[in-house]
Amino acid sequence: MKRALIAASIACLTAMGLSFELIGAPSAEKGAAAKKEVTAEKAVSSAQRQSRGAYLAQAGNCMGCHTAQGGRLYAGGRSLSTPFGTFVTPNITPDKATGIGHWTEQDFWKALHEGKSRDGRPLYPSFPYTEYTKITREDSDAIFAHLQTLAPVAQHNPPSKINFPYNFQPLLSLWRAIYFKPGVYQPDTAKSHEWNRGAYLVQGLGHCNACHAQRNPLGAVGDDTLGGGQIMGSNWYAPSLTSSQEAGSAGWPIEEITQLLTTGISPQSATSGPMADVVRQSLQHLSKEDALAMANYLKSLPETSPRVRAAAPVVTGQVKNWFQRGAKLYEKHCQDCHGDSGQGAPGIYPPLAGNRGVTMTPPVNAVRSVLNGGYPPSTAGNPRPYGMPPFAQVLRDDEVAQVLSYIRNAWGNHASLVTTDQVDRSREGSH
Ligand code: HEC
Ligand code: HEC
Ligand code: HEC
Numbered sequence: 419m420k421r422a423l424i425a426a427s428i429a430c431l432t433a434m435g436l437s438f439e440l441i442g443a444p445s446a447e448k449g450a451a452a453k454k455e456v457t458a459e460k461a462v463s464s465a466q467r468q469s470r471g472a473y474l475a476q477a478g479n480c481m482g483c484h485t486a487q488g489g490r491l492y493a494g495g496r497s498l499s500t501p502f503g504t505f506v507t508p509n510i511t512p513d514k515a516t517g518i519g520h521w522t523e524q525d526f527w528k529a530l531h532e533g534k535s536r537d538g539r540p541l542y543p544s545f546p547y548t549e550y551t552k553i554t555r556e557d558s559d560a561i562f563a564h565l566q567t568l569a570p571v572a573q574h575n576p577p578s579k580i581n582f583p584y585n586f587q588p589l590l591s592l593w594r595a596i597y598f599k600p601g602v603y604q605p606d607t608a609k610s611h612e613w614n615r616g617a618y619l620v621q622g623l624g625h626c627n628a629c630h631a632q633r634n635p636l637g638a639v640g641d642d643t644l645g646g647g648q649i650m651g652s653n654w655y656a657p658s659l660t661s662s663q664e665a666g667s668a669g670w671p672i673e674e675i676t677q678l679l680t681t682g683i684s685p686q687s688a689t690s691g692p693m694a695d696v697v698r699q700s701l702q703h704l705s706k707e708d709a710l711a712m713a714n715y716l717k718s719l720p721e722t723s724p725r726v727r728a729a730a731p732v733v734t735g736q737v738k739n740w741f742q743r744g745a746k747l748y749e750k751h752c753q754d755c756h757g758d759s760g761q762g763a764p765g766i767y768p769p770l771a772g773n774r775g776v777t778m779t780p781p782v783n784a785v786r787s788v789l790n791g792g793y794p795p796s797t798a799g800n801p802r803p804y805g806m807p808p809f810a811q812v813l814r815d816d817e818v819a820q821v822l823s824y825i826r827n828a829w830g831n832h833a834s835l836v837t838t839d840q841v842d843r844s845r846e847g848s849h
Contacts, residue, residue, distance in 0.1 A: 616715025744824025
């Protein structure tokens with residue numbers, strides 16, 4: 419369907435190019451034929467570039483941030499709350515007054531590559547140009563060409579509300595001088611073409627590190643690339659993609675990694691929350707080759723030990739009692755879906771036994787799943803995902819802690835206990 423549309427628009431553009439030439443009616447027939455060919459080629463290549471740009475914009479999930487909930491696509495206005503204030507995304511449709519209709523390829527490149535607006539204002543890294551700087555000029559131009567084909571939307575968005583002292587521009591310039599190094603991805607010649615493609619997508623367009631890394635108090639990512647971290651301003655933990663105890667994929671078959679990335683579920687787990695959005699809006703649209711390249715790169719990442727490792731509990735009488743209550747709650751509320759031994763139902767309900775999303779040291783995501791419920795993303799490969807109901811109104815904090823402590827230590831799982839306090843804190847900061 420999409421391919422047919424692209425083919426149709428190429429045909430249409432080609433026809434336009436030809437008819438312009440006919441109006442021009444040049445005298446020498448041969449020259450005219452040659453010119454026709456060149457124009458037609460130009461039209462085809464610009465259509466190709468635009469469709470490539472559309473694909474790349476999806477791989478970079480530009481729309482995800484630059485579209486407000488229920489708002490016009492790419493017209494901005496989405497609020498991103500962070501400890502530094504609330505950033506409102508700008509309109510990047512080609513509207514001349516409120517969007518980027520006046521921008522040139524060069525202005526756009528400066529935004530993606532250097533993190534600077536058209537007027538030279540340094541941009542805040544809530545726009546992940548710290549990752550997008552790895553994008554090539556060619557890809558940047560293609561994305562720009564695509565954005566310029568969108569219908570312009572005249573929409574003024576409210577300004578970002580940045581807290582003192584972060585609203586003081588020299589501080590941002592200083593931050594950039596310390597933490598930001600512009601630079602296009604440099605292929606590692608010792609590695610395969612496929613590996614480099616995966617690295618380019620993960621490190622650049624996919625901006626995985628924007629979530630999957632620990633940030634310092636100034637919001638900068640340290641050297642622990644893809645080492646996992648709490649997402650700023652939200653109560654989600656993006657697990658380490660380099661640790662076998664969290665979401666490292668070294669031990670996974672390639673097919674299961676691509677399945678997780680492009681459908682949102684795999685035999686071992688299901689994506690949820692912000693990751694489900696990433697899969698739905700971006701990763702499910704990757705071509706087969708690109709998904710495979712990404713999976714190969716992720717699989718090749720060297721193992722690092724998790725930053726925080728909490729030991730499984732020593733089973734005292736009190737702990738035993740806690741587990742027994744947890745087991746009862748599990749039987750009553752969870753077993754129907756997740757199975758009597760935590761095995762889940764393949765493709766429908768994720769297993770809890772052996773699921774690292776359940777056992778990883780920071781329990782926030784598991785607590786969230788139980789309190790708020792959730793859905794894996796709806797994708798072409800899993801169009802009608804089964805959901806999990808919220809238990810916030812059904813279970814008390816101590817009960818949520820009991821059932822989670824139990825599933826973190828049943829069926830061969832081993833992880834620290836979840837405390838009532840941890841559940842309580844999640845309820846407060848649930849967004
Ligand atoms: C995580 C959210 C996020 C994603 C993903 C994102 N942006 Fe943005 N973008 C922002 C925010 C926030 C700003 C405003 C930053 C500021 O005002 O300092 C911004 C600013 C921009 C600007 C500068 C606009 C101006 O008027 O100065 C451009 C251009 C832009 N983004 C393009 C893109 C493109 C292209 C992509 C995808 C490759 C993308 N963005 C993905 C959040 C995002
Ligand atoms: C907007 C933040 C965000 C971005 C961007 C992001 N992730 Fe995630 N990711 C998360 C969160 C939060 C989780 C934990 C929830 C879950 O397991 O689904 C997660 C989980 C995962 C998991 C484990 C999923 C599972 O269920 O086992 C993998 C693998 C992963 N991400 C890979 C990636 C890759 C590769 C990219 C870049 C292409 C990426 N993520 C970009 C937030 C993000
Ligand atoms: C109606 C079926 C259903 C019931 C009942 C149910 N779940 Fe779930 N559960 C799911 C589905 C579907 C998902 C995937 C949700 C997502 O991706 O956001 C899930 C996800 C989870 C996760 C996250 C797993 C991961 O891969 O990250 C945990 C933890 C969990 N459930 C625990 C429980 C507990 C504890 C109970 C009982 C209190 C329970 N569930 C009851 C269907 C159910």
